[in-house]
Amino acid sequence: MSTMTIDSHPHLSRSQLFWQGALAMVPLSIAVVPWGLLAGSFALESGLNVVESQALSAILFAGSAQLVATGMFKVGASLTTMLLAIFFITSRHLLYSVSMRDKISPLPLKWRLGLGFLLTDELFAICGQQSEKQFNRWYALGAGLSFYLCWNLATLVGIVAGSYIPAMNELGLEFAVAATFIALVIPNIKSSPVLVAVVVSLTTSVLCALSGIESGLMIASVAGMLAGYVTESFKGRAS
Numbered sequence: 001m002s003t004m005t006i007d008s009h010p011h012l013s014r015s016q017l018f019w020q021g022a023l024a025m026v027p028l029s030i031a032v033v034p035w036g037l038l039a040g041s042f043a044l045e046s047g048l049n050v051v052e053s054q055a056l057s058a059i060l061f062a063g064s065a066q067l068v069a070t071g072m073f074k075v076g077a078s079l080t081t082m083l084l085a086i087f088f089i090t091s092r093h094l095l096y097s098v099s100m101r102d103k104i105s106p107l108p109l110k111w112r113l114g115l116g117f118l119l120t121d122e123l124f125a126i127c128g129q130q131s132e133k134q135f136n137r138w139y140a141l142g143a144g145l146s147f148y149l150c151w152n153l154a155t156l157v158g159i160v161a162g163s164y165i166p167a168m169n170e171l172g173l174e175f176a177v178a179a180t181f182i183a184l185v186i187p188n189i190k191s192s193p194v195l196v197a198v199v200v201s202l203t204t205s206v207l208c209a210l211s212g213i214e215s216g217l218m219i220a221s222v223a224g225m226l227a228g229y230v231t232e233s234f235k236g237r238a239s
Contacts, residue, residue, distance in 0.1 A: 014138045021126070021142030028122040029150040032063070036151050039066045040158025046074035050159055057155040061117070061148060065089045088218045095225075096124045103127075103135040111137055118144030193235060197228030 012020070036057070043053035048070065056066055065086045072082045096119055097104075104112055115137070123144045127135060189195050201224025208216025 036154025
């Protein structure tokens with residue numbers, strides 16, 4: 001994927017870099033469309049009205065958290081429980097922000113807030129591995145904003161379609177969730193700590209699902225991070 005910057009390509013304007021970022025995000029934007037359709041239709045089915053369903057995508061902007069939140073809303077979960085669940089599900093973004101801190105922190109506040117809001121798994125996959133010299137705010141803005149617009153458009157289509165097509169959540173669209181994360185994770189397995197983290201989290205999530213443990217997602221996430229950290233620590237001592 002492209003990592004062009006103004007410094008390494010002085011002939012590129014800000015608008016060109018913006019569209020380069022948007023173009024780099026196209027495959028992931030397309031892959032997330034079924035997920036957005038599912039999120040929109042499920043929100044409507046859970047009892048939210050059209051405005052509330054769209055606002056969930058516009059404000060929360062987190063696919064997995066939206067699906068969990070709407071599911072909890074449907075069964076009458078308390079606000080506190082929903083907020084805690086969303087916090088744990090999206091806690092990985094704290095790690096993303098720490099990883100990208102050196103690139104983002106020198107920017108003005110409006111850029112830090114804007115890119116912070118647009119920071120998703122997909123944007124991290126595009127820009128997270130870039131060096132400080134490679135990173136460019138306009139490229140990141142193009143990637144993040146185009147994905148945001150695509151997600152909200154897909155959600156809107158899902159809301160409209162959900163009004164006419166009953167039980168859209170039974171059409172198998174949820175596979176898009178797994179497919180998207182597979183596409184994000186596999187290319188980034190470039191070291192033994194990352195491989196260990198992926199294997200441990202995958203194994204833990206499957207075991208929790210087979211055991212009927214409702215908190216399996218959170219347990220698998222923590223187990224994967226700990227396993228990766230321990231492996232990285234041992235690797236550092238060995239070298």
